[in-house]
Amino acid sequence: MxxxxxxxxxxxxxxxxxxxxxxxxxxxxxxxxxxxxxxxxxxxxxxxxxxxxxxxxxxxxxxxxxxxxxxxxxxxxxxxxxxxxxxPPPREQRLPQTPFIHRWWKQLKGLTLAIVPAYIITVFILGEFGFGCFPRLTRTGVTTP
Structure with missing residues (x-):
């Protein structure tokens, strides 16, 4: 299927x-x-x-x-x-005893600390070297055919 x-x-x-x-x-x-x-x-x-x-x-x-x-x-x-x-084990055995908002905040911090630096580095690299990867781009902008 x-x-x-x-x-x-x-x-x-x-x-x-x-x-x-x-x-x-x-x-x-x-x-x-x-x-x-x-x-x-x-x-x-x-x-x-x-x-x-x-x-x-x-x-x-x-x-x-x-x-x-x-x-x-x-x-x-x-x-x-x-x-x-x-x-799976019963629900009460699986859930941590900390409040939901604390678990959510901890996950958000971890994701932010992992994603934001990678995003900044990627934007920087594409800004500096993107014109080599994309021939129609120059340092000043898009060229016309």
């Missing part, structure tokens, strides 16, 4: 499938079909690349999804997973 997700977005679904005791073949088939047979990517490829590339991707995607998942289903031993290992 290909849907319009990338691999990183489909990974949590695959983890949930495995926690729900689906077979390894079904989980891998879902994960790989989202990447190889993503309808949005196939349509985009049809617009920008020759049609043979789209056909090759679809054919290899079908081999990957059905062939590899079937092979993994045959090779992987099925282990029964105990439900205690799957189920």
């Amino acid at each position: 290909p849907s319009m997700m990338c691999t990183c977005c489909a990974a949590p679904v695959v983890v949930g499938m495995r926690k729900s005791q689906s077979s390894i073949g079904a989980a891998i088939a879902y994960w790989m079909s989202n990447t190889a047979l993503n309808p949005a990517v196939l349509v985009f490829m049809a617009f920008v690349l020759p049609l043979k590339f789209v056909v090759i991707r679809v054919l290899l995607g079908l081999v990957l999804v059905f062939g590899v998942s079937h092979l993994l289903n045959r090779l992987a031993p099925e282990k029964s997973v105990e439900m205690e290992k799957i189920l």
